[in-house]
Amino acid sequence: MVAKTDPQRGAHGVSLLAVERGTPGFTRGRRLEKVGLKANDTAELFFDDCRVPADNLVGTENEGFYHLTANLPRERLSIAVVAVAAAERILATTLEYARTREAFGRPIGSFQHNRFLLAELDTEVTIARTFVNHCVLEYNAGRLTVADAAKAKWWTTELQTRVADRCVQLHGGYGYMLEYPVTRAWLDSRVQTIYGGTTEIMKESIGRSLGL
Numbered sequence: 001m002v003a004k005t006d007p008q009r010g011a012h013g014v015s016l017l018a019v020e021r022g023t024p025g026f027t028r029g030r031r032l033e034k035v036g037l038k039a040n041d042t043a044e045l046f047f048d049d050c051r052v053p054a055d056n057l058v059g060t061e062n063e064g065f066y067h068l069t070a071n072l073p074r075e076r077l078s079i080a081v082v083a084v085a086a087a088e089r090i091l092a093t094t095l096e097y098a099r100t101r102e103a104f105g106r107p108i109g110s111f112q113h114n115r116f117l118l119a120e121l122d123t124e125v126t127i128a129r130t131f132v133n134h135c136v137l138e139y140n141a142g143r144l145t146v147a148d149a150a151k152a153k154w155w156t157t158e159l160q161t162r163v164a165d166r167c168v169q170l171h172g173g174y175g176y177m178l179e180y181p182v183t184r185a186w187l188d189s190r191v192q193t194i195y196g197g198t199t200e201i202m203k204e205s206i207g208r209s210l211g212l
Helices: 007-013 064-070 072-100 112-140 146-170 172-176 181-193 199-209
Strands: 002-004 014-017 026-031 043-047
Touching: 002 064, 007 014, 014 064, 064 072, 072 112, 072 146, 072 181, 112 146, 146 172, 146 181, 146 199, 172 181
Parallel strands: none
Antiparallel strands: 002 014, 026 043
16 A cells, blocks of 8 residues: 655655555455456455554655656556457457348448448557557567557557447447447446546656657
8 A cells, every 4th residue: 555654745755555454453345346347356445543564664665656656657558458458359259240240131241331440440459559569579678668658558548448339339239238248348448548547647648758
């Protein structure tokens, strides 16, 4: 957890602490109901006169903010990797559906509008994969910049939500049924543009890198 260890210093006065299960004063509340990602537990945490041993300090005291931001490019890159992989999977599922689902005596993928839409999505996903692969190589070489990580995060997560939304539409009424993978992927995708830094925060970061 992040705690204020020197409140007068603002962001320069927070530290990271490991709070272990069973620590007096630390309790977990109800499990929160999310729109998607049902397999991931998210719960309220409560701290009531909770005392944590000094040995549970993670990193250096009052440098928690720097510890957190130092790993932001890696975190955002990992979200981008998930976004591209999810978009590819959603698209593959929808392509198979478009080849086999018939309307008016022919596969729905054979209609020009649908064929063009799928061609656009496939192109965008391919471009996103190419840039993310570039960012992975840059990260492995120790050269991934904050700005490029932000570009990858916001672009791929917005793409993931767009691909999911369009693919739900192509499934028609079936796309609104939870028994279909595309529907669950649509629900899971929405949070991607929020956690790890919202799309708006990513654009702010990129803008600052441009000297604006």
